[in-house]
Amino acid sequence: MRKSTSMLSSWLTLIAAVVLVSGTSASADTGKITANPANGKIIFNEGKGDVPACMSCHGENALGNDDMGSPRLANIGYVYLVKQLSDFAADRRVPSGMGMVMNGFAKELSEQDHRDVAAFVDSLPRKFEPSDLKVLKEDGHEVGKTYLGKLLAHSGVEGKVASCYSCHGFNGRGADPMFPAIGNQKYVYLVNQLKSWRDGTRSNDPVVGGVNMMQAVAKTLTDDDIYNVAAYLSSAPPVNVRDGVLIDNQTVLKEIVVR
Structure with missing residues (x-):
């Protein structure tokens, strides 16, 4: 996990220039x-x-x-x-x-x-409006386990995939302007997008060193991994209890000329 995390971290400066x-x-x-x-x-x-x-x-x-x-x-x-x-x-x-x-x-x-x-x-x-995982399960959706999703989101899996934290910040709260907030995103959407990244039907992710970042990550995930991490992120509070900071994702907006 250290190796994959280090690789992702080394991409951040390059991606910043592309995304901006x-x-x-x-x-x-x-x-x-x-x-x-x-x-x-x-x-x-x-x-x-x-x-x-x-x-x-x-x-x-x-x-x-x-x-x-x-x-x-x-x-x-x-x-x-x-x-x-x-x-x-x-x-x-x-x-x-x-x-x-x-x-x-x-x-x-x-x-x-x-x-x-x-x-x-x-x-x-x-x-803050988390997905209602209980209702989704009752409606027939496959719903993962939030505690397993938390482990994946925060720590990744050694030798398999880096944490979501590596790019998207604590609880997926976003790293504006480089990476979008994925915390408190809707569960069904998160599941669909991770599966689309995995099967290649979505491919507009940043490409660094010839590697499509999200496709590379998603290809390492099983269905259960996807359900688990989506369950956690869709209900994850945005505030990091360790720093008390709430990211407003408006860094770029502060530089906009309002017409």
Whole structure:
């Protein structure tokens, strides 16, 4: 585990440079990112043209929906959100199931709209809304064991995979702007994405040294590993009891020129 953790750590500086320039646009006058959260709010709540309101799938507070398999968008990271919308629009990420509508929606929105929506949802008040694992299990979903997921998230597995902590921070609270928050993400979405990374149907992860980071990690995970870590992360509180710090994932937003 030390070797794989060290390898991931050595990638961080390189990935920072890649992620920071992905899907962003800077003002020629200031060098800062330009975004209009007010326009993003309108698109999120009301839609635009043929694109329906984002809240119809992601919830009025952008916290996601396990029944629909839709992810939490609130507070997960501006840069990551813009990149995903850009990748949907360019068909670099093509989801299956209900998520397949995202490609068409992203194409209908401009690059500026992408930035505006991302700025809006990333500036929403933080709310803790864990997935209801008991209800999901009753509904027939395979649900893992949170205590086993905690071990994987925090310590990884020696000789197999580094901890989620290595990149995504304590309890997956995010490492803005490099890595999105995955803590308190919806359980169904986490399971689906880890399986998609593993089977290669999702491949828009950062590539460093010829290695797709998330695909490489996911290929080491069994179904049980995925269920366990998703169970833990979907219900993990964002505050590290050791430092009391709550990451707001708005580092980039603080540098945005609001129009």
